Amino acid sequence: MSAQVQYSEFGGPEVLSYVEVPMPSAPADGVVVETRAVGVNPIDSKLRSGARASSPLTAPRVPGSDASGVVVAVGAGVTDWVTGDQVVLRGAHGTYATHVIASAAQLVRKPAGVGWDEAAAIGVPASTAYQALRTLGVEVGSVVLIHAGSGAVGQAAIQFARNWGATVVATGGERNQARMGELGAIPVEYGPGLLQNIRAAAPGPIDIVLDAAGTDEALEASFALVADRSKIGTVVVGARAAELGIQAWAGGNPLPLTAEEQALRAEAYGVTLELMELGDFEVEIGARYPLSAAAEAQRASMSGEHRGKIILDPSA
Ligand SMILES: NC(=O)c1ccc[n+]([C@@H]2O[C@H](COP(=O)([O-])OP(=O)(O)OC[C@H]3O[C@@H](n4cnc5c(N)ncnc54)[C@H](OP(=O)(O)O)[C@@H]3O)[C@@H](O)[C@H]2O)c1
Known part of the structure; x- marks a missing residue:
């Protein structure tokens, strides 16, 4: 089963709905990542509410930029990645989902020693x-x-x-x-x-x-x-x-x-994951919500009362 969180109008967290969707297939130059953890950021709520301007909503939009997961399908033109690779998504869109289509350039290798939640929290x-x-x-x-x-x-x-x-x-x-x-x-x-x-x-x-x-x-x-x-x-x-x-x-x-600033942001992923593996960088994980409870997770994110990074669990 594949599922995602969507919104079709700007508004409060209640505009988010959890829907089942057909399993995506990999484009020729990309992969499908089955997510293991999804990081919730304040920008997700600002875009959903319309507080931060974005393009008009002409189709349902899936929130989220951060996630970790496993490559489960690979396009014919992709040579550097195989199914089973553990990855962190970089600069992706629509990560509030069990499956995310990503280009090869949006993948960063997740070291085995870094947990799924921590990897999803850094982007x-x-x-x-x-x-x-x-x-x-x-x-x-x-x-x-x-x-x-x-x-x-x-x-x-x-x-x-x-x-x-x-x-x-x-x-x-x-x-x-x-x-x-x-x-x-x-x-x-x-x-x-x-x-x-x-x-x-x-x-x-x-x-x-x-x-x-x-x-x-x-x-x-x-x-x-x-x-x-x-x-x-x-x-x-x-x-x-x-x-x-x-x-x-x-x-x-x-x-x-x-x-140059974009290049620095891209570079940060590898640097941070390496520091994490060495034990020189830590992430404080806070509450964990099922993907289907994304609205509740965003309410908590914007409440000012949460402590630590909020994570969505796509398997729940
Ligand atoms: N421009 C960008 O590219 C970019 C990227 C990422 C994030 N951001 C923005 O950066 C901000 C922080 O993001 P985040 O992910 O770190 O959010 P977060 O984890 O939810 O943290 C929010 C922080 O705001 C602090 N805070 C609340 N009221 C405050 C006040 N009156 N004075 C000083 N600090 C206060 C909180 O402190 P306590 O919990 O200790 O009260 C907490 O440290 C958000 O507005 C986000 O949208 C921008």
């Missing part, structure tokens, strides 16, 4: 964090401030920056202070007094800011701490980047990612 958040920090020029000795360090993007960013020899100050909610500390960041609670609290916690001047929160509070603190706005980047309020004079990648930015 959008880890590639975003990696590219943003590299574009901002994080290097040995940098002092980096990461807003929303407790989220999926933030936890990835803390680990990359620490791995590259930077000092990290990260903001998050009260319940996530210990987690950010475990990852090697100096944790600070967002909320009243944010700027003073960051100043008190930081070991010296902040060089670089990655904003994965998008709040006015986070932006205002960033401007007070870092005079050079080219050293401040956001992945949330891209629509305001030009007006604010900061860098932005997607997140509503009308400018597309440059070829």
Whole structure:
């Protein structure tokens, strides 16, 4: 059986429906991946609600960009992949499904030592964090401030920056202070007094800011701490980047990612999987929902109350 989650109108999570569909076959230049785990990202909900603009809905759309799985059918023109290969999907569309058609270029080999859930959790958040920090020029000795360090993007960013020899100050909610500390960041609670609290916690001047929160509070603190706005980047309020004079990648930015930024995002998958296999990068997995409960999973994702990465289980 093949099944997928679809929506035919923009709206709340209730517009999502779980439907059985014919088993897809592999195109000549692609494969079919049977998913083992699907990563839920905030962008999935923003696109479904219409909060983030996308093309008009002329046919049912399947959400999702992240998944791990097994190649179960291979097109005649594909030479590098065989059935049984364990993969992570990169830059795919419509991953809220038991079976996903992908081009060979959208496949990354999953190391045997990395779990299905963890492999499905890294795509959008880890590639975003990696590219943003590299574009901002994080290097040995940098002092980096990461807003929303407790989220999926933030936890990835803390680990990359620490791995590259930077000092990290990260903001998050009260319940996530210990987690950010475990990852090697100096944790600070967002909320009243944010700027003073960051100043008190930081070991010296902040060089670089990655904003994965998008709040006015986070932006205002960033401007007070870092005079050079080219050293401040956001992945949330891209629509305001030009007006604010900061860098932005997607997140509503009308400018597309440059070829170099896209290449960095692609590179991040292999780098992250290798670090995971070595035990130098970890993903916090939160709740797991059956694929048929995708609406509930998206509600949880946007509630602000979840902890860890939300995963859909296609087998349930
Ligand atoms: N532009 C891109 O390419 C791109 C790619 C990926 C993600 N994003 C965007 O980046 C954002 C984070 O994504 P994610 O996957 O990391 O989401 P997530 O895992 O759901 O994490 C959300 C984070 O926001 C934090 N947060 C909530 N209220 C906050 C506040 N007032 N101040 C500071 N932080 C606050 C949460 O902290 P606590 O849980 O500790 O309260 C948590 O760390 C989303 O808006 C997403 O759409 C953009």
